[in-house]
Structure formats: structure tokens, C-alpha cells
Amino acid sequence: MHVKFVVAAEALFAGYALAVPTATQQTKRQTGVEEYIASESPIAYQGVLNNIGPDGSGAQGAAADFYTWTRDSGLVFKELGDAFIAGDAALEVHLQNYVTAQAELQKVSNPSGDLETGGLGEPKFHVDMTAFTEEWGRPQSDGPALRAIALITYANHLIGSGQTEQAQNIWPLVQNDIAYVTEWWNKTTFDLWEEVEGSSFFTAASQHRALIEANALAAALGQTCEGCEEQASQVLCFVQDFWTGSAVNSNINTQGNNRAGLDANSFVSIIHTFDPEAPCDDVTFQPCSARSLANHKAVVDSFREGYGVNQGIEQGVGVAVGRYIEDVYMGGNPWYLCTAAAAEILYDALFQWAKIGTLSITDVSLPFFTDIYESAAVGDYAADSEEYTAITAAVKEYADSFIGVLQKYTPKDGSLAEQFGRDDGTPKSAAHLTWSYASFLTMIARRGGIVPPTWGAATGNTLPDQCSGASGKGNYAGPATVSWPSA
Structure with missing residues (x-):
């Protein structure tokens, strides 16, 4: 049970440990990355559009394993919503079609x-x-939460642009998905890779975010989000159970799962719960938090020896990243989206440190930093300090080295499949994966300092006095058909 084609066919469905390079070497490497970004960006953008809507070429005459996943569509349309808000007006029709289809x-x-x-x-x-x-593999309870997040992103834009009536039309869809979250969050589910039944870090973190955002949207629309605030704190309390003290165990409460728990599940979760207004908060696993960085090292290091394409790459340099090292699907290979996520976390962290004005190193995060900056030490470093400048430069160089991996294993036509071979780097599995293209686009957006709106992590990070696994009873109603004013 694996993702074959990630389809978002909305109108159809719908003195360093790593030696610092010389100026000449650094310029050459940066130029290579910049050239790759410039050439790959339009290909990735078109790759997403080709797989959505009735006009998408990828949706015409599709193979038998061409489906739409609620999760993957939600992730892609959240990213398209962010791009629309950032200024790409041409994407609005796709967002509207997505809303209509989901109804x-x-x-x-x-x-x-x-x-x-x-x-x-x-x-x-x-x-x-x-x-x-x-x-x-049923159910997969991340889907409703992710769809709600995507819908809320567009609804918030409509409210901000004076189109509250249209946002009201989106609320019933959000309310249904949130009703599902409040009722099902404490039940086992299949993970985002569709393989393990249990409790998934990605699912729980997504559900927490959805509850926080839905509560805020309800207030803005004069609606009621029954149980959202109370359930959000309980879900967040549950999220803490995935932390082992040194890394995230991405799947718990499972039976017959012999994995170590180091999984790019956690990477995808962290980039999708990134909040540009949040502090480096361990509770919500913000990218710049000590937990996030320690987990980053643990997950990346788990792939260093297992793949042939990673052999000979020294510590502190980016490598190809897969789902989890025990993976056997299609031979157990690196994934483009997982490698991109490894870079994106670091660009997110760089944004947060710059905004906060301080970079903190703790005992938990120190091993991450010493890999890329040998003299790193526990402490707080102000943005105007030499140490801050040197450390953040090392993090940026490290993040870019993951892009270098993507560049090396992207074929000449720029197409991004699901995976690339663990020994030879050749593209494998589903071709033209929507999620691969979308992940590339969000990675380079974060590299360029383009970030999504806040989702309220800074105020939604309070744990309850006592944790409870009790769920609520959802209130559902069949949504009306959603239509949009003619342009």
C-alpha cells in the first residue's frame, strides 16, 4: 500500500568539522545550485499544474494507478494557496476548483x-x-486535517480581501473535516506512507494544527468550532509522546513494526507545521527547535551508510534521504521529496533565527551543530555576533548541499519521479510525482525567504494540566455545492 501517483486533480476529483570552502569553491558550488534552481523551477511549477484539474495533461489518458489522495491533494493545495497569497494570481481558479470538488x-x-x-x-x-x-490501508486520518488546513488558507485570504461571504461557503467543509479530527484523533490510523497502522507523528501534528486554525477561522466568521480548543491541547499533549529524548519515533502504538522509528515522516511534519511567527519551540517541533535539529541529524545520519549513492560523503554534507532506512518498497530508495524536506527544514530554521535575532544551541542540538561547525558550543548567539554569522552560514551551506544531491540525480529533462535509485541514482517508481514537484517549489521558496502565513503556533503551544485521550463527537452536515462569481 504505497503512494503511486500523487494526484491533485481538483476538478476531476478532484576550522570546521566540514571545512569551509574557499571563496572560489563556494562561488562555484553556489552558482551550480542557483543554476539548477533557475532551470528546475519552471519545470516543477508546470509539473504540478500538469497533474491538477481537467486541463492538466497528466490527468488525460492516465494510467490505471492514477488516483487522488485526500492527503496529497491537501498538501499540494496548501502549497498552491501559499503561492497564490505570495502573488501568483493565476492559481486562484485552481483553488476554487479544489474547494468545489471537495464539497x-x-x-x-x-x-x-x-x-x-x-x-x-x-x-x-x-x-x-x-x-x-x-x-x-484504511483509515488514513491525516487527510481531513490536511484538507482543512488547505481550505482554511484560502478562506483566510478571502476574509482578508473582503470576501467573507465566500469564506462562509468554505466553512461547512472545514467543519466536517474538523468534526472528523475531534472524533478520530485518538484512534489508530495508517501513516502517510500507507504502510504502518498505529499512531503517526505526522498525523497527530497535522491534526493539532488543523484544530488551532479552525478555531481561529470560526471566530473570524462568527461560527463555533465545538471542542476545537480543548481537543487541540490534548492532541498536542499526545504529540509529545513521539519524542524519545534524542529523536522523533514517527510511528508508535503499532504491532509488528520492527523499525527504529527514524523516518522522514518527521521531516514532512516539521515543514508543514512550520510557523514563521513562532519561537524555537520544542513543544510544536518548530524547525529551529533543539528537538527538530537533533532529529534532523538522527534521520539524515540513518541514511549515510545504507545507500550506495551516499558512500564517501563526509559527515556534515547533505546526502540522499529516503522514507526510512528499513524501507523495501521498490528496492527501498531515496525520495526526491524527502531529500527536499531535509533542506527545507534548515531554510525554515534560518528564517526563524533571523526573525528572532538569536540562535540557541543546547545539549540536545549540539551534535547537529558540531557536524557542520566544529567549534559550536552550548549557548545563545545574537544575530550581530561573529559566531551567529559563521554558524548560520554553515547551516545554509549544509542546506544547499541537499539541493546539490537533488541536482545530481535530476534527469536532464528536469522531471521528478517519486524515487531515485539507492545505488545508481536513476529515477524510479511513479513518474512526474506531483508531491515531488511541489516539495521542490516550497523548498526553494523557503530558501528565498518566502514563507507561509502564521497558523497560530506561538499561542497554540500550551499543554493541558492533565492529558486525556478522550475524543469528541463530531457534528457533520452534507455541504452545499460551492460556486464562484464569474470573473
Whole structure:
């Protein structure tokens, strides 16, 4: 049970440890990265558009394993929403089509249930918006949370631009997804890789964010988000259970899972719960937090020896990153999106340190820093200090080295598949993966200092006095068809 084609067909479905290079070497390496970004960016952008909507060329005459996943569509459309807000006005029609399609898709009964009995947790559908009825890993409870986040992103824009009435039309869809979250957050689910049934770090962190954002949207619209605030704190309390003291164990409460727990699940979670207004908060695992950086080292290091393409690459230099080192699917290879996520976390952290004005190193994060800056020591470094400048330069160089890996294993036509070979780097598995393209675009946006709006992490990071696993009872209602004013 694996992601084959990540489809967002919205109108159809819908003195350093690493020696500092000389100026000449650094310029050459940076130029290579810049050239790759310049050439790959339009290809990745078009690669996303090719897989969405009725006009997407990737949606025409698609292969038999071409589906739409609620999770992957939510992730992609969240990223498109951020790009629209950042100034790409041409994307709005795609966002509107996505909203319209989801209003219909929420009503489709499927093997997971109907709207009120768990059907929102169904992982995938045919692109003609009919249910997929064959055996699969069900439920996948990250989907409703991620769809809610994508919908809220656009609804917040509509409110900010004086189109509150249109935002009100989106609320019933959000309310349904949040009802699912409040009712199902404490139940086992399949993870984002569709393989392990248990409790997933990515799912829980996404659910916490969705509850925080939905509560704020409800207030802005004069609506009520029943149980959102209380459930959010309990979900956040549960998120803490995934921390081992040195890294994230991405899947817990499982049976027969013999993995070590080091998984790019945690990378994808951290970049999608990044809040540019948040402090370096361990509780929400912000990118610049000690927990995030310690986990970054642990996960990346787990791949250093296992892949042939990583042999001979010294500590403190980026390597190819897969889902988890025990992976055997399609031979267990690096993934483009996982390698991009490793870089994106570091660009997020750089943004946060610059905004906060301080970089802190703790006992927990120190091993991460000494890999790339040998003389790093526990302490707080102000942005105007020489140490801050040197350390952040080393982090930037390290982040760029992951882009160098992507560059090395991107074919000449710029296409991004799902994976690339662990020994020879050749593209493998699903071709033209929407999620791969979208991950490249968000990575370079963060590198350029383009960040999404805040989601409220700075005020949504309070743990309850006592943790409880109790869930709520969701209130669902079939959403009306959503239409949009003519241009």
C-alpha cells in the first residue's frame, strides 16, 4: 500500500568539522545550485499544474494507478494557496476548483464509511470522484486535517480581501473535516506512507494544527468550532509522546513494526507545521527547535551508510534521504521529496533565527551543530555576533548541499519521479510525482525567504494540566455545492 501517483486533480476529483570552502569553491558550488534552481523551477511549477484539474495533461489518458489522495491533494493545495497569497494570481481558479470538488467528494460513501461514520478518512478515490473499493490501508486520518488546513488558507485570504461571504461557503467543509479530527484523533490510523497502522507523528501534528486554525477561522466568521480548543491541547499533549529524548519515533502504538522509528515522516511534519511567527519551540517541533535539529541529524545520519549513492560523503554534507532506512518498497530508495524536506527544514530554521535575532544551541542540538561547525558550543548567539554569522552560514551551506544531491540525480529533462535509485541514482517508481514537484517549489521558496502565513503556533503551544485521550463527537452536515462569481 504505497503512494503511486500523487494526484491533485481538483476538478476531476478532484576550522570546521566540514571545512569551509574557499571563496572560489563556494562561488562555484553556489552558482551550480542557483543554476539548477533557475532551470528546475519552471519545470516543477508546470509539473504540478500538469497533474491538477481537467486541463492538466497528466490527468488525460492516465494510467490505471492514477488516483487522488485526500492527503496529497491537501498538501499540494496548501502549497498552491501559499503561492497564490505570495502573488501568483493565476492559481486562484485552481483553488476554487479544489474547494468545489471537495464539497462533492466529502459526500461520497466509501469503504471507510459515509460522511458521518468515518468516510472522510478514506485515503484515495478515482479521479472521476467515485469510491475506490479495493483493499487498501484504511483509515488514513491525516487527510481531513490536511484538507482543512488547505481550505482554511484560502478562506483566510478571502476574509482578508473582503470576501467573507465566500469564506462562509468554505466553512461547512472545514467543519466536517474538523468534526472528523475531534472524533478520530485518538484512534489508530495508517501513516502517510500507507504502510504502518498505529499512531503517526505526522498525523497527530497535522491534526493539532488543523484544530488551532479552525478555531481561529470560526471566530473570524462568527461560527463555533465545538471542542476545537480543548481537543487541540490534548492532541498536542499526545504529540509529545513521539519524542524519545534524542529523536522523533514517527510511528508508535503499532504491532509488528520492527523499525527504529527514524523516518522522514518527521521531516514532512516539521515543514508543514512550520510557523514563521513562532519561537524555537520544542513543544510544536518548530524547525529551529533543539528537538527538530537533533532529529534532523538522527534521520539524515540513518541514511549515510545504507545507500550506495551516499558512500564517501563526509559527515556534515547533505546526502540522499529516503522514507526510512528499513524501507523495501521498490528496492527501498531515496525520495526526491524527502531529500527536499531535509533542506527545507534548515531554510525554515534560518528564517526563524533571523526573525528572532538569536540562535540557541543546547545539549540536545549540539551534535547537529558540531557536524557542520566544529567549534559550536552550548549557548545563545545574537544575530550581530561573529559566531551567529559563521554558524548560520554553515547551516545554509549544509542546506544547499541537499539541493546539490537533488541536482545530481535530476534527469536532464528536469522531471521528478517519486524515487531515485539507492545505488545508481536513476529515477524510479511513479513518474512526474506531483508531491515531488511541489516539495521542490516550497523548498526553494523557503530558501528565498518566502514563507507561509502564521497558523497560530506561538499561542497554540500550551499543554493541558492533565492529558486525556478522550475524543469528541463530531457534528457533520452534507455541504452545499460551492460556486464562484464569474470573473
